[in-house]
Amino acid sequence: MGCHCSKLTWCCFTSDHNRPVNEANKAGNEEKSETSDLPAFREYSIEQLRMATSGFAVENIVSEHGEKAPNVVYKGKLENQRRVAVKRFNRSAWPDARQFLEEAKSVGQLRNHRLANLLGCCCEGDERLLVAEFMPNETLAKHLFHWESQPMKWAMRLRVALYLAQALEYCTSKGRALYHDLNAYRVVFDDEGNPRLSCFGMMKNSRDGKSYSTNLAFTPPEYLRTGRVTPESVTYSFGTLLLDLLSGKHIPPSHALDLIKNRNLQMLTDSCLEGQFSNDDGTELVRLASRCLQYEPRERPNTRSLVASLLPLQKETEIPSHELMGIPRSGEILSLSALGEACLRMDLTAIHEIVDKLGYKDDEGAATELSFQMWTNQMQDTLNSKKKGDVAFRHKDFGVAIECYSQFIDVGTMVSPTVFARRSLSYLMSDMPEEALNDAVQAQVISPVWHIASYLQASALFALGRENEAQIAVKEGSILEERRTATSRD
Template identity: 80%
Template sequence: MGAKLTCCWEPEHNGGSDNHHLEHEDSGESGDLPSFRQYTVEQLRIATSGFAVENIVSEHGEKAPNVVYKGKLENQRRVAIKRFSRSAWPDRQQFLEEARAVGQLRNHRLANLLGCCCEGDERLLVAEFMPNETLAKHLFHWESQPMKWAMRLRVAMYLAEALEYCTSKGRALYHDLNAYRIVFDEDANPKLSCFGLMKNSRDGKSYSTNLAFTPPEYLRTGRVTPESVMYSFGTLLLDLLSGKHIPPSHALDLIRDRNLEMLTDSCLEGQFSNDDGTELVRLASRCLQYEPRERPNPKSLVTALIPLQKETEVSSHELMGIPDSTAAFPLTPLGDACLRKDLTAIHEILEMLGYKDDEGTATELSFEMWTNQMQETLNSKKKGDVAFRHKEFSAAIDYYTQFIDVGIRVSPTVFARRSLCYLMTERPLEALNDAMQAQVISPVWHIASYLQATALSTLGRENEGQVALKEGTVLEGKRDENP
């Protein structure tokens, strides 16, 4: 298994009528989300540091033909970018029409689609980035604590609300609904990935999971229907109840034998009443009916799940044991210097670090450079380093620019040093560009994020600066854990 996927506007639900969640669907609930747009391959290549392996976040990365990357656009927005295999979506127009249709949806229960790219053989989707991984991770592969009963019920209801919204907008079909399709945002609220709303591409399947979890009518006809989605919802309810991925046929046998103890996650002991457990099992059984017409619709699911909600006044991040994204986070000396925009302190740290973080970075030099320009190029860098050390920042910019312009583009430290020189000479936009270039070369280098934070803050983009500062803190923490 690769890295985990790991792409908000409404207050926590605290009960109410069954149409509470639809009252504001079209009245600005999408917050600061931009309209759907098309991106170029080059824009997305830059956003993902050249589709770097370090930025892969899909949990099926090694097996699936389609890979999901985390990325950062020029405006600093974090995104999840799904890159399809070459053979997917041969019909360009079909891909664009599907993406545009899904991109019109905007809901606080979805990880919304922000854009797409359709250039040559490339087919990519751009969605909101959800930093707190998938339901599968928290339910099946948890490390610190099992998911609490109240949170499992919240996941079920938020998912039902997402499906009801999609149905109300004419997008009732969802392909391969499973625990990997539910992702958690920065506040630890569960959201439904928009990727499953796309109609099928040529190389994909509507159900990629084990046949034991596939709706019976899909096995007969090969077609997804709204009722098929309800069947998959039933399998998810079983996942939430058991903490395991139990085949529906086995679960239904246990239910018929009234052996609910075997069906219930032992980690949940004492967290819910028999009545609540029985009601969730009843709902799952209705969703898993063999005859599609006997299954409930999303609206009735929401109605049934509202009375079951527990601890509605407790935030999701608290229930999940995930730090509050709005809380203050501890800063290292470098992070603190960036927050205070103490450029002198940053200079001291960069000078002390030297070029240690360039180790392992490949050097791209042509044969001509080795024979004719190598000494001159290296001299430019050395002169730049001397000027940097002596705080002659304008001169350092000139020397580092000579070094970069010759074509040696793979030193993140040179870009970081020139970035700081630009900050020192009151050119924050150039500083931001260099800090972003350093991150393209070295995607998980904390200093690149820290310098972006300082440049953004200097430009008056405080919110984006805070996001970059937090990213730098997280990356530096991971680096210290794995030196």
């Protein structure tokens, strides 16, 4: 069907904004049950989360505003290989530990397939952190405003709107109707390309802080008057998201409403959507956005009404989200390198050959603590331990290699991910998989984006019989290796 957005008729917008919306068939909005495969909410220690994020490494920062933001989000991996997003609050954000813990536990009771669910928190000393499911496929802001390969299709934009409305309806049904600063950065995409609402927005950025960003153009008018968030405020923010989806830009609501009033809808519609939707569909989405953005909170629809309005608009429902988004599907067969294949086969001899040939070239940039000790006998002995370890490793005398590398590591004057990797493989060859896993994890702490560390973790996990976790580690190693190869080409 052709796109006739510029010809949308004014009569479509003069109807009563508060008209009742027919309730959709309950089957259409049926909850898939609160996800049962997730662990119960728990508390983590700061040391566990430091290990998970490789020491809160800069390379693991995933929040769009980067390292200088007051509250930074990191990607990480727990001991059981579960990938997580870790939000670290500014140390002055939640001075009352009890309040933070109570609020986090309350949000942690939510479990739904439309949310990036909260798995736990850390409340230790003056540290305040949240731990959530990791969503690997970027934010809505990235796919709408900064896309590289293809603009988001109309059918996917409608799906995003529906899934978000369903997420908000679920939260409302569980007594958590308030969401702070709902925007395109709060919407993330899971392994299958499905949009989810980040649970981080269920909590303020600080106990007494503002609920909205400093951009007043997108703030609900009643919040400017009272400083309080209400369920109707969340609906207003949902309306701004509908405008984002329609326009592909972050248009201030006042400007968008002026365009609607003046029937200048061509300016409001993303030109990339040409030919993808009908006059009626465009009209209905604009009408719904207009209702959400009403000045008077009582004139805005509730979440149940939003879901009922969006369900009939869904298109191409049989096509999986990852296809609409043009992203690889979770579990898709990986194209593995020789090292990845050797890891998957548990061919330790092949892994040894590759690691031995690699040498120490990946240690470039690893932190070292060297001083005049370089010239002392002790330092010379330490370096000799490493050299003896290398000779033993090359000749597959793994017991001696472990002993020599341990002497080098225990002195602690030099930090080498390669030494940990070599001792890890030596432990594997000596049928000591637990020790091998610990060393592989330590190698990744030192060098967070090093694919060798991930592959060795996978090998140790295979040896321990932890098949699912090992497969995850293989996939992660493959992704890191592919990125490294792509970077070297550029």
